[in-house]
Amino acid sequence: MGRKTLIDEAYVVYYEKSLVNPEAITARGIYTVRDYRGDYRAVETLFETKAMYLFEPGNCVMYERPWLYYSESLGMWSRDEWRSLKSISSLSNSVMAHKPCFCSYNSIRAAVQGTPFQYSTWEQYKGGDMVKFFDLAAKYPCVEYLTKLGMRGVVEAKLNGGRTYSVVNWRARTPLKVLKMSKHEMNELRTADVSVDPWMLHLRYLAKKEGSNLSIADIARISREIPESYQNYLNVALGWTNLGKLDAYFIKQLANPDTHRLDTKGYLLSTWNDYIKDCIRLGLDISNESVKFPKNLHRAHQNTIKQIKLKVDAELTAKITQRCKSLKRMQFEAHGFVIRPAVSSKELIDEGKALQHCVGTYADRYAKGETDIFVLRRLDEPDKPFYTVEIRAGNIVQCRGLRNCVPTEDVKSFIELFVSKKLLTKKRTRVGIAV
Numbered sequence: 001m002g003r004k005t006l007i008d009e010a011y012v013v014y015y016e017k018s019l020v021n022p023e024a025i026t027a028r029g030i031y032t033v034r035d036y037r038g039d040y041r042a043v044e045t046l047f048e049t050k051a052m053y054l055f056e057p058g059n060c061v062m063y064e065r066p067w068l069y070y071s072e073s074l075g076m077w078s079r080d081e082w083r084s085l086k087s088i089s090s091l092s093n094s095v096m097a098h099k100p101c102f103c104s105y106n107s108i109r110a111a112v113q114g115t116p117f118q119y120s121t122w123e124q125y126k127g128g129d130m131v132k133f134f135d136l137a138a139k140y141p142c143v144e145y146l147t148k149l150g151m152r153g154v155v156e157a158k159l160n161g162g163r164t165y166s167v168v169n170w171r172a173r174t175p176l177k178v179l180k181m182s183k184h185e186m187n188e189l190r191t192a193d194v195s196v197d198p199w200m201l202h203l204r205y206l207a208k209k210e211g212s213n214l215s216i217a218d219i220a221r222i223s224r225e226i227p228e229s230y231q232n233y234l235n236v237a238l239g240w241t242n243l244g245k246l247d248a249y250f251i252k253q254l255a256n257p258d259t260h261r262l263d264t265k266g267y268l269l270s271t272w273n274d275y276i277k278d279c280i281r282l283g284l285d286i287s288n289e290s291v292k293f294p295k296n297l298h299r300a301h302q303n304t305i306k307q308i309k310l311k312v313d314a315e316l317t318a319k320i321t322q323r324c325k326s327l328k329r330m331q332f333e334a335h336g337f338v339i340r341p342a343v344s345s346k347e348l349i350d351e352g353k354a355l356q357h358c359v360g361t362y363a364d365r366y367a368k369g370e371t372d373i374f375v376l377r378r379l380d381e382p383d384k385p386f387y388t389v390e391i392r393a394g395n396i397v398q399c400r401g402l403r404n405c406v407p408t409e410d411v412k413s414f415i416e417l418f419v420s421k422k423l424l425t426k427k428r429t430r431v432g433i434a435v
Contacts, residue, residue, distance in 0.1 A: 024056035153197030212244030
């Protein structure tokens with residue numbers, strides 16, 4: 001860099017003990033600058049406090065100086081004005097995010113000594129400036145024993161703004177009341193030695209509500225095999241059956257020779273949902289167990305696809321054309337492949353016929369914006385159906401080829417590259433890749 005543009009800026013968060021309340025800790029967010037663009041032999045380290053925090057049991061306060069910045073002509077400039085914020089926020093993730101940000105963990109270690117925060121398990125959540133963690137720990141002391149019980153995933157979900165499905169009573173004072181469990185259930189959970197997160201606890205609640213005889217180990221396994229990105233599909237499926245029956249049925253289907261060796265329970269879930277919807281459209285009696293749970297799901301689904309006569313709908317096509325215009329920016333090419341949004345209901349029907357899957361039935365949902373349908377092609381065969389991709393809420397939930405086969409390794413690598421280049425360009429904390 002030339003010296004005309006050489007300036008160092010940083011944002012540092014430093015913790016101290018409260019001088020007023022022995023149970024409280026404070027933090028300061030400090031904006032600091034070293035400017036080498038003038039006389040480089042007389043560079044000063046300039047710093048001003050940008051934010052102040054107070055964390056005490058049951059109460060947290062944050063103040064920010066909104067008008068504070070540095071310019072070459074004015075130096076470190078600010079209005080002597082502070083504003084109180086309604087909630088604790090991290091400037092490292094907002095107005096200071098474009099600068100190098102640091103947190104003094106040694107200052108935390110010294111500050112928490114002799115306070116309730118000493119036992120908050122903060123060391124296990126190192127990352128960023130920690131203000132969100134201490135805000136959570138001050139409001140909900142249960143953070144300590146949730147972590148010590150091996151439920152760090154639950155705390156992280158709360159910290160990161162993820163869904164917690166109301167599985168935790170954060171204001172309760174005992175572990176059993178916090179987790180809404182009996183002693184027997186708590187002992188079973190601890191004995192199972194499984195990773196616990198809100199999705200797993202949510203599935204436990206569903207199983208308990210429906211009376212399924214599933215152990216904690218079974219539920220933990222199901223939570224891995226049907227990840228949270230399939231929640232909407234699972235909600236639909238549980239309108240027709242229960243979690244225990246569904247799990248037992250999918251175990252049998254995975255052992256079926258017609259099931260692709262790389263298929264997952266997530267794929268089977270979406271396939272079974274589509275099959276049931278086909279049955280309803282065909283007037284079949286899904287209260288009949290042999291209809292609802294066919295011995296060979298793959299063959300039964302292929303049969304219902306053939307029976308449904310789809311017609312090209314001009315109104316749907318017009319809506320899809322409008323959707324396609326807004327999704328065009330997501331088109332992506334690499335490694336001899338191209339992925340783009342489907343352009344019409346006719347293309348979806350032709351795609352389904354060529355690949356022998358049911359994407360034609362997704363035209364209405366695609367037109368309404370309930371899901372996004374993309375077609376994946378080889379660059380040297382841009383008009384020949386190859387794979388079809390469904391994207392919902394930023395997650396790839398299906399990628400299907402001929403007769404619902406899953407992606408080959410080269411297609412999978414392309415999909416992962418597509419996700420990193422297109423789906424992760426916005427600030428997403430997590431993207432599920434079901435390929």
